Amino acid sequence: DQQVKQNSPSLSVQEGRISILNCDYTNSMFDYFLWYKKYPAEGPTFLISISSIKDKNEDGRFTVFLNKSAKHLSLHIVPSQPGDSAVYFCAASDRGSGNTGKLIFGQGTTLQVKP
Amino acid sequence: DTGVSQDPRHKITKRGQNVTFRCDPISEHNRLYWYRQTLGQGPEFLTYFQNEAQLEKSRLLSDRFSAERPKGSFSTLEIQRTEQGDSAMYLCASSPVGASSGNTIYFGEGSWLTVV
Numbered sequence: 001d002q003q004v005k006q007n008s009p010s011l012s013v014q015e016g017r018i019s020i021l022n023c024d025y026t027n028s029m030f031d032y033f034l035w036y037k038k039y040p041a042e043g044p045t046f047l048i049s050i051s052s053i054k055d056k057n058e059d060g061r062f063t064v065f066l067n068k069s070a071k072h073l074s075l076h077i078v079p080s081q082p083g084d085s086a087v088y089f090c091a092a093s094d095r096g097s098g099n100t101g102k103l104i105f106g107q108g109t110t111l112q113v114k115p
Numbered sequence: 116d117t118g119v120s121q122d123p124r125h126k127i128t129k130r131g132q133n134v135t136f137r138c139d140p141i142s143e144h145n146r147l148y149w150y151r152q153t154l155g156q157g158p159e160f161l162t163y164f165q166n167e168a169q170l171e172k173s174r175l176l177s178d179r180f181s182a183e184r185p186k187g188s189f190s191t192l193e194i195q196r197t198e199q200g201d202s203a204m205y206l207c208a209s210s211p212v213g214a215s216s217g218n219t220i221y222f223g224e225g226s227w228l229t230v231v
Contacts, residue, residue, distance in 0.1 A: 105157030
């Protein structure tokens with residue numbers, strides 16, 4: 001039962017253009033969403049998050065959009081840079097159920113930004 | 116460096132041997148998590164501690180796996196009688212408790228296990 005899905009295994013964009021990574025979830029109890037970035041042989045690094053009370057959160061070149069009715073979120077990176085090339089994981093949490101902080105991750109999307 | 120620290124970074128072991136991984140969380144974080152990641156998949160939750168109490172275990176954590184956090188600081192994850200299917204990256208993460216923290220957890224570099 002994959003509660004968080006990233007249906008695009010890979011994405012390739014040109015440097016300077018926008019990268020859009022998508023994520024869908026099925027559990028309506030999820031109320032906090034995060035994006036992590038991961039380089040090979042390293043642990044995931046926190047990038048940006050959004051609470052379910054918002055529909056947008058922006059941090060520099062990174063913006064996360066949340067559409068609760070569609071159970072969909074997306075990460076926009078603009079402008080994309082070659083150093084952004086990595087695997088991006090979407091994660092979700094249900095802070096109401098005992099608030100354990102446990103995160104459920106998607107399968108990841110490999111982003112390649114070409115110079 | 117005050118991030119999450121894991122040791123060893125890489126471990127190659129023969130099938131049937133026992134292995135132990137250590138995690139030192141960020142010092143002020145009282146929550147500690149273990150995750151497992153295999154190629155092509157996202158991290159999968161294994162277990163979670165709040166201080167020294169192990170509060171949740173995934174069904175992925177078979178009887179051969181045991182985790183401890185004896186003093187509420189560092190944690191160990193032991194795998195007994197390793198199998199080839201245990202080959203994965205084992206990730207430790209930590210987070211503070213409190214509404215202001217959201218549920219952002221911070222990962223270590225991971226410990227790669229290869230069972231041959």
